[in-house]
Amino acid sequence: MSAEGTLTLLILDDESRILSALRRSLRREPYEILTAESVVEARRVLDAEAVDLVLSDHKMPGITGLQFLEEVAERHPEAVRMLITGWTETIDPKAVDALGIRAVITKPWEDAALKETLRRAAKEVG
Amino acid sequence: MRRSHREDDALGLRVVVVQPPDHGPRIAEGLEVLAGRATLEIVHDARRCLSRCDAGDVDLLVLDARRRAEVQSVLAATARSGGPPAIVIEPEAGDARALAWFRAGAVDCVSAEEAPKRLGTAVAEQLARDRARRTARGGDLGFAGNREVMEQLNSALVVVDLEGRIVYANPPAEQILGAEGSLHGADAGKRFRSGKSEEPLLLRTLRGGERFKGAEALVSRPDGSKAPVGISCAPITSPEGRRTGAVAIFQDLSEATQRRSHALQTEKLASIGQLAAGVAHEINNPMGFIHANLFQLAEYTEDLQRVWRQVEALRHAAEGADPTAVRIAAEALDKASQEADIEFVLGDLAKAIRESQEGSERIRHIVQDLRDFSHQDTGERVFADLNQCLDSTANIVWPMMKHVVSLEKDYAELPPIGCYPMQLKQVFMNLLVNAFQAIEEAVGESGELGTIALSTRIEDEQVVVSIRDSGVGIAQEHLERIFDPFFTTKRVGAGTGLGLSTSFGIVQGHGGTLSVESVPGQGTTFQLRLPLDAEAPAAS
Ligand SMILES: Nc1ncnc2c1ncn2[C@@H]1O[C@H](COP(=O)(O)OP(=O)(O)O)[C@@H](O)[C@H]1O
Numbered sequence A: 001m002s003a004e005g006t007l008t009l010l011i012l013d014d015e016s017r018i019l020s021a022l023r024r025s026l027r028r029e030p031y032e033i034l035t036a037e038s039v040v041e042a043r044r045v046l047d048a049e050a051v052d053l054v055l056s057d058h059k060m061p062g063i064t065g066l067q068f069l070e071e072v073a074e075r076h077p078e079a080v081r082m083l084i085t086g087w088t089e090t091i092d093p094k095a096v097d098a099l100g101i102r103a104v105i106t107k108p109w110e111d112a113a114l115k116e117t118l119r120r121a122a123k124e125v126g
Numbered sequence B: 001m002r003r004s005h006r007e008d009d010a011l012g013l014r015v016v017v018v019q020p021p022d023h024g025p026r027i028a029e030g031l032e033v034l035a036g037r038a039t040l041e042i043v044h045d046a047r048r049c050l051s052r053c054d055a056g057d058v059d060l061l062v063l064d065a066r067r068r069a070e071v072q073s074v075l076a077a078t079a080r081s082g083g084p085p086a087i088v089i090e091p092e093a094g095d096a097r098a099l100a101w102f103r104a105g106a107v108d109c110v111s112a113e114e115a116p117k118r119l120g121t122a123v124a125e126q127l128a129r130d131r132a133r134r135t136a137r138g139g140d141l142g143f144a145g146n147r148e149v150m151e152q153l154n155s156a157l158v159v160v161d162l163e164g165r166i167v168y169a170n171p172p173a174e175q176i177l178g179a180e181g182s183l184h185g186a187d188a189g190k191r192f193r194s195g196k197s198e199e200p201l202l203l204r205t206l207r208g209g210e211r212f213k214g215a216e217a218l219v220s221r222p223d224g225s226k227a228p229v230g231i232s233c234a235p236i237t238s239p240e241g242r243r244t245g246a247v248a249i250f251q252d253l254s255e256a257t258q259r260r261s262h263a264l265q266t267e268k269l270a271s272i273g274q275l276a277a278g279v280a281h282e283i284n285n286p287m288g289f290i291h292a293n294l295f296q297l298a299e300y301t302e303d304l305q306r307v308w309r310q311v312e313a314l315r316h317a318a319e320g321a322d323p324t325a326v327r328i329a330a331e332a333l334d335k336a337s338q339e340a341d342i343e344f345v346l347g348d349l350a351k352a353i354r355e356s357q358e359g360s361e362r363i364r365h366i367v368q369d370l371r372d373f374s375h376q377d378t379g380e381r382v383f384a385d386l387n388q389c390l391d392s393t394a395n396i397v398w399p400m401m402k403h404v405v406s407l408e409k410d411y412a413e414l415p416p417i418g419c420y421p422m423q424l425k426q427v428f429m430n431l432l433v434n435a436f437q438a439i440e441e442a443v444g445e446s447g448e449l450g451t452i453a454l455s456t457r458i459e460d461e462q463v464v465v466s467i468r469d470s471g472v473g474i475a476q477e478h479l480e481r482i483f484d485p486f487f488t489t490k491r492v493g494a495g496t497g498l499g500l501s502t503s504f505g506i507v508q509g510h511g512g513t514l515s516v517e518s519v520p521g522q523g524t525t526f527q528l529r530l531p532l533d534a535e536a537p538a539a540s
């Protein structure tokens, strides 16, 4: 959590245009948004900042979102974890449960649904 | 391998069954209906089968496919040397299996489960075809002697005289033609019509002596209904060379043939599914941000309208002379601008539009690649540029592999090649996807790139297309199984095990070869060789 009490949200997606559009969608929401285009970058952010919420893309070069969130669960268990995927990808719901992932958002996302999902996840930060 | 034909009667038909010595499908039971009409011999392996075929008096092979490799080697050998036709008994159910056998050269495929029931008729059908071919070739009308065989045929057969009247129709023919009573003397011209409004094929055979093989026609029944048939016609000539009539063999296309096309379809769907999933994923990302951006752009527009209303109000106030009104309007404008975060909106507006344009440009590109991929492809045999076939396929699969692959291309100039481009693209796609998956497995999460090298060249009157990858390679013990249908080392969902067996069949169908070399841990090269066509057009 940042000094003023706003929640910090880290978004990881290898597609910069998606990051940019997500930022836009959330511009009036009360989060401090950090973005990362690669897992390496995301790890660096996680080590340097106190991150409350993590939203990760699933299909990325070298690693899947599930694998990355598993890593987050180990190293930063306090961060609430969420996944964003294309609707063409199938995700094993059992793996989602096992990793304690709070929400799976599909691309293309609906503005209102995205905000609502994040708000709910934010309530769990504590 | 020779096939000489004895001029003896039906009793001499010789069927060789290849079956491991254990208890297998009940072949003998299935063949009981042939008792007295054919002689059965059972051998236990491919080697003995082939040396038996060399004697030249075998009319048909029945192959028990529990030993796939044996059966494949028999089919390959008989295909090479024009040996006897073969029926395969497949232990496992499924159209794809049957299809693979058809592709490998089998004339029919019966599942082991159905063998006791269906095998007899399947064998009779094949023997009949063979015999009909010989009758048609053999010169004398002499069908009286073969009558018994013709009665037993599973295929429909009619014989017509010079005036086009039916002089003989066997029971299946009566069934397909919908006979009420005897067909004897019926006008064949009225019963057989080719697909279009042309003269019936059978009449063309009568008139001009033309032969047709595997043509399509429609049969009209007295009750007005019609049935599609596959038909082959041949003239009957007397020993002096005088034409005396014609014979036609035909099959109801709603049965055996449909089994085959169904299997083909299943398989095509698998690769179309693969392609569709890749394309859908590629379109989905840009769709995702365009969709979100448009939503925000609509909000920006509302924000701008709100601010603009305050601008208008201010201008209105400025027209009057009341400084207080102007000040209030200016403050309202400031407040509205702040609420809308107008500076951000103005800065981001152009950016959101630009990024969305980029996204739609990407989608346009994908659609264009798709069009190049399916470019005017009617599924027929045409002269095509193999470099273009390979390239357009690579473009389609590229997006899904770009994260882990660097692609190298080295194309030689090629003459147009007579081929079925859509089928070859399917082969290229299978090979490319396999190469990609092998690289994915090799590089894992290291973030490294593997290489796929595509090259084309001409060598020994052949076009050689080679696809080399730096993937995991293929273990020695798997090398001989990778072309088997359903052989896969991939997890459920990633692999069907059909890619290579289909590809092998397609390449064989083109008169070419598909070969593999692999070093485990280093990579794999697939080579596709097609004969250069002598009848290639000068320019296409
Ligand atoms: N380029 C390749 N590198 C390594 N292994 C391969 C390659 N191509 C094919 N294989 C092996 O051959 C098997 C069969 O391939 P295929 O018939 O395309 O089916 P599938 O890809 O669905 O498994 C694969 O599962 C894999 O083990």
Ligand SMILES: [Mg+2]
Pocket: B430, B433, B434, B495, B497, B499, B500
């Ligand atoms: Mg494959």
